[in-house]
Amino acid sequence: MSSETVHHEGLLTRKHEWVNDEEKATNRSWDKVYVVLHGNTLSCYKDKKKQDRIHHEPVLSLASAACRKATDYTKRPNVFRVKLATGGEYLFHAKHEAEMETWISQIVLATGTEPASASGSSQTMPATMEGSVEK
Ligand code: I3P
Numbered sequence: 396m397s398s399e400t401v402h403h404e405g406l407l408t409r410k411h412e413w414v415n416d417e418e419k420a421t422n423r424s425w426d427k428v429y430v431v432l433h434g435n436t437l438s439c440y441k442d443k444k445k446q447d448r449i450h451h452e453p454v455l456s457l458a459s460a461a462c463r464k465a466t467d468y469t470k471r472p473n474v475f476r477v478k479l480a481t482g483g484e485y486l487f488h489a490k491h492e493a494e495m496e497t498w499i500s501q502i503v504l505a506t507g508t509e510p511a512s513a514s515g516s517s518q519t520m521p522a523t524m525e526g527s528v529e530k
Pocket of ligand 1: 410422423424425470
């Protein structure tokens with residue numbers, strides 16, 4: 396990872412799928428969120444003003460998190476998944492493929508893992524995240 400702090404932000408739509416390895420999120424609606432990636436933290440705000448976090452949730456740590464395109468999620472295009480070290484999982488829906496790829500590469504940088512040399516490599520995602528998500 397470069398010595399420069401990773402920083403990326405923008406509007407995405409988000410679905411919280413899992414609270415941890417065992418517990419499905421109670422609210423699994425898609426929410427518009429203003430996402431701020433800074434260092435290895437991810438904050439999801441209600442809007443660009445960056446005052447209120449969505450659902451008053453805390454900042455999310457991306458340390459040892461995994462991120463890749465959610466190829467198993469077929470209801471929307473350009474969706475990527477972030478799986479936190481806690482087992483928490485989020486889907487993020489980008490407006491187009493380039494936006495999705497930018498987010499994935501920035502988040503992978505922030506997680507402290509090396510980005511995969513070829514896109515789609517399982518290096519960036521545990522095998523359990525491939526295909527259908529069975530818990
Ligand atoms: C959820 C909402 C989501 C849907 C989710 C529903 O209902 O319809 O769009 O996810 O399905 O629970 P609500 O808004 O009433 O909370 P998908 O768009 O991925 O289908 P789920 O229960 O299968 O996660």
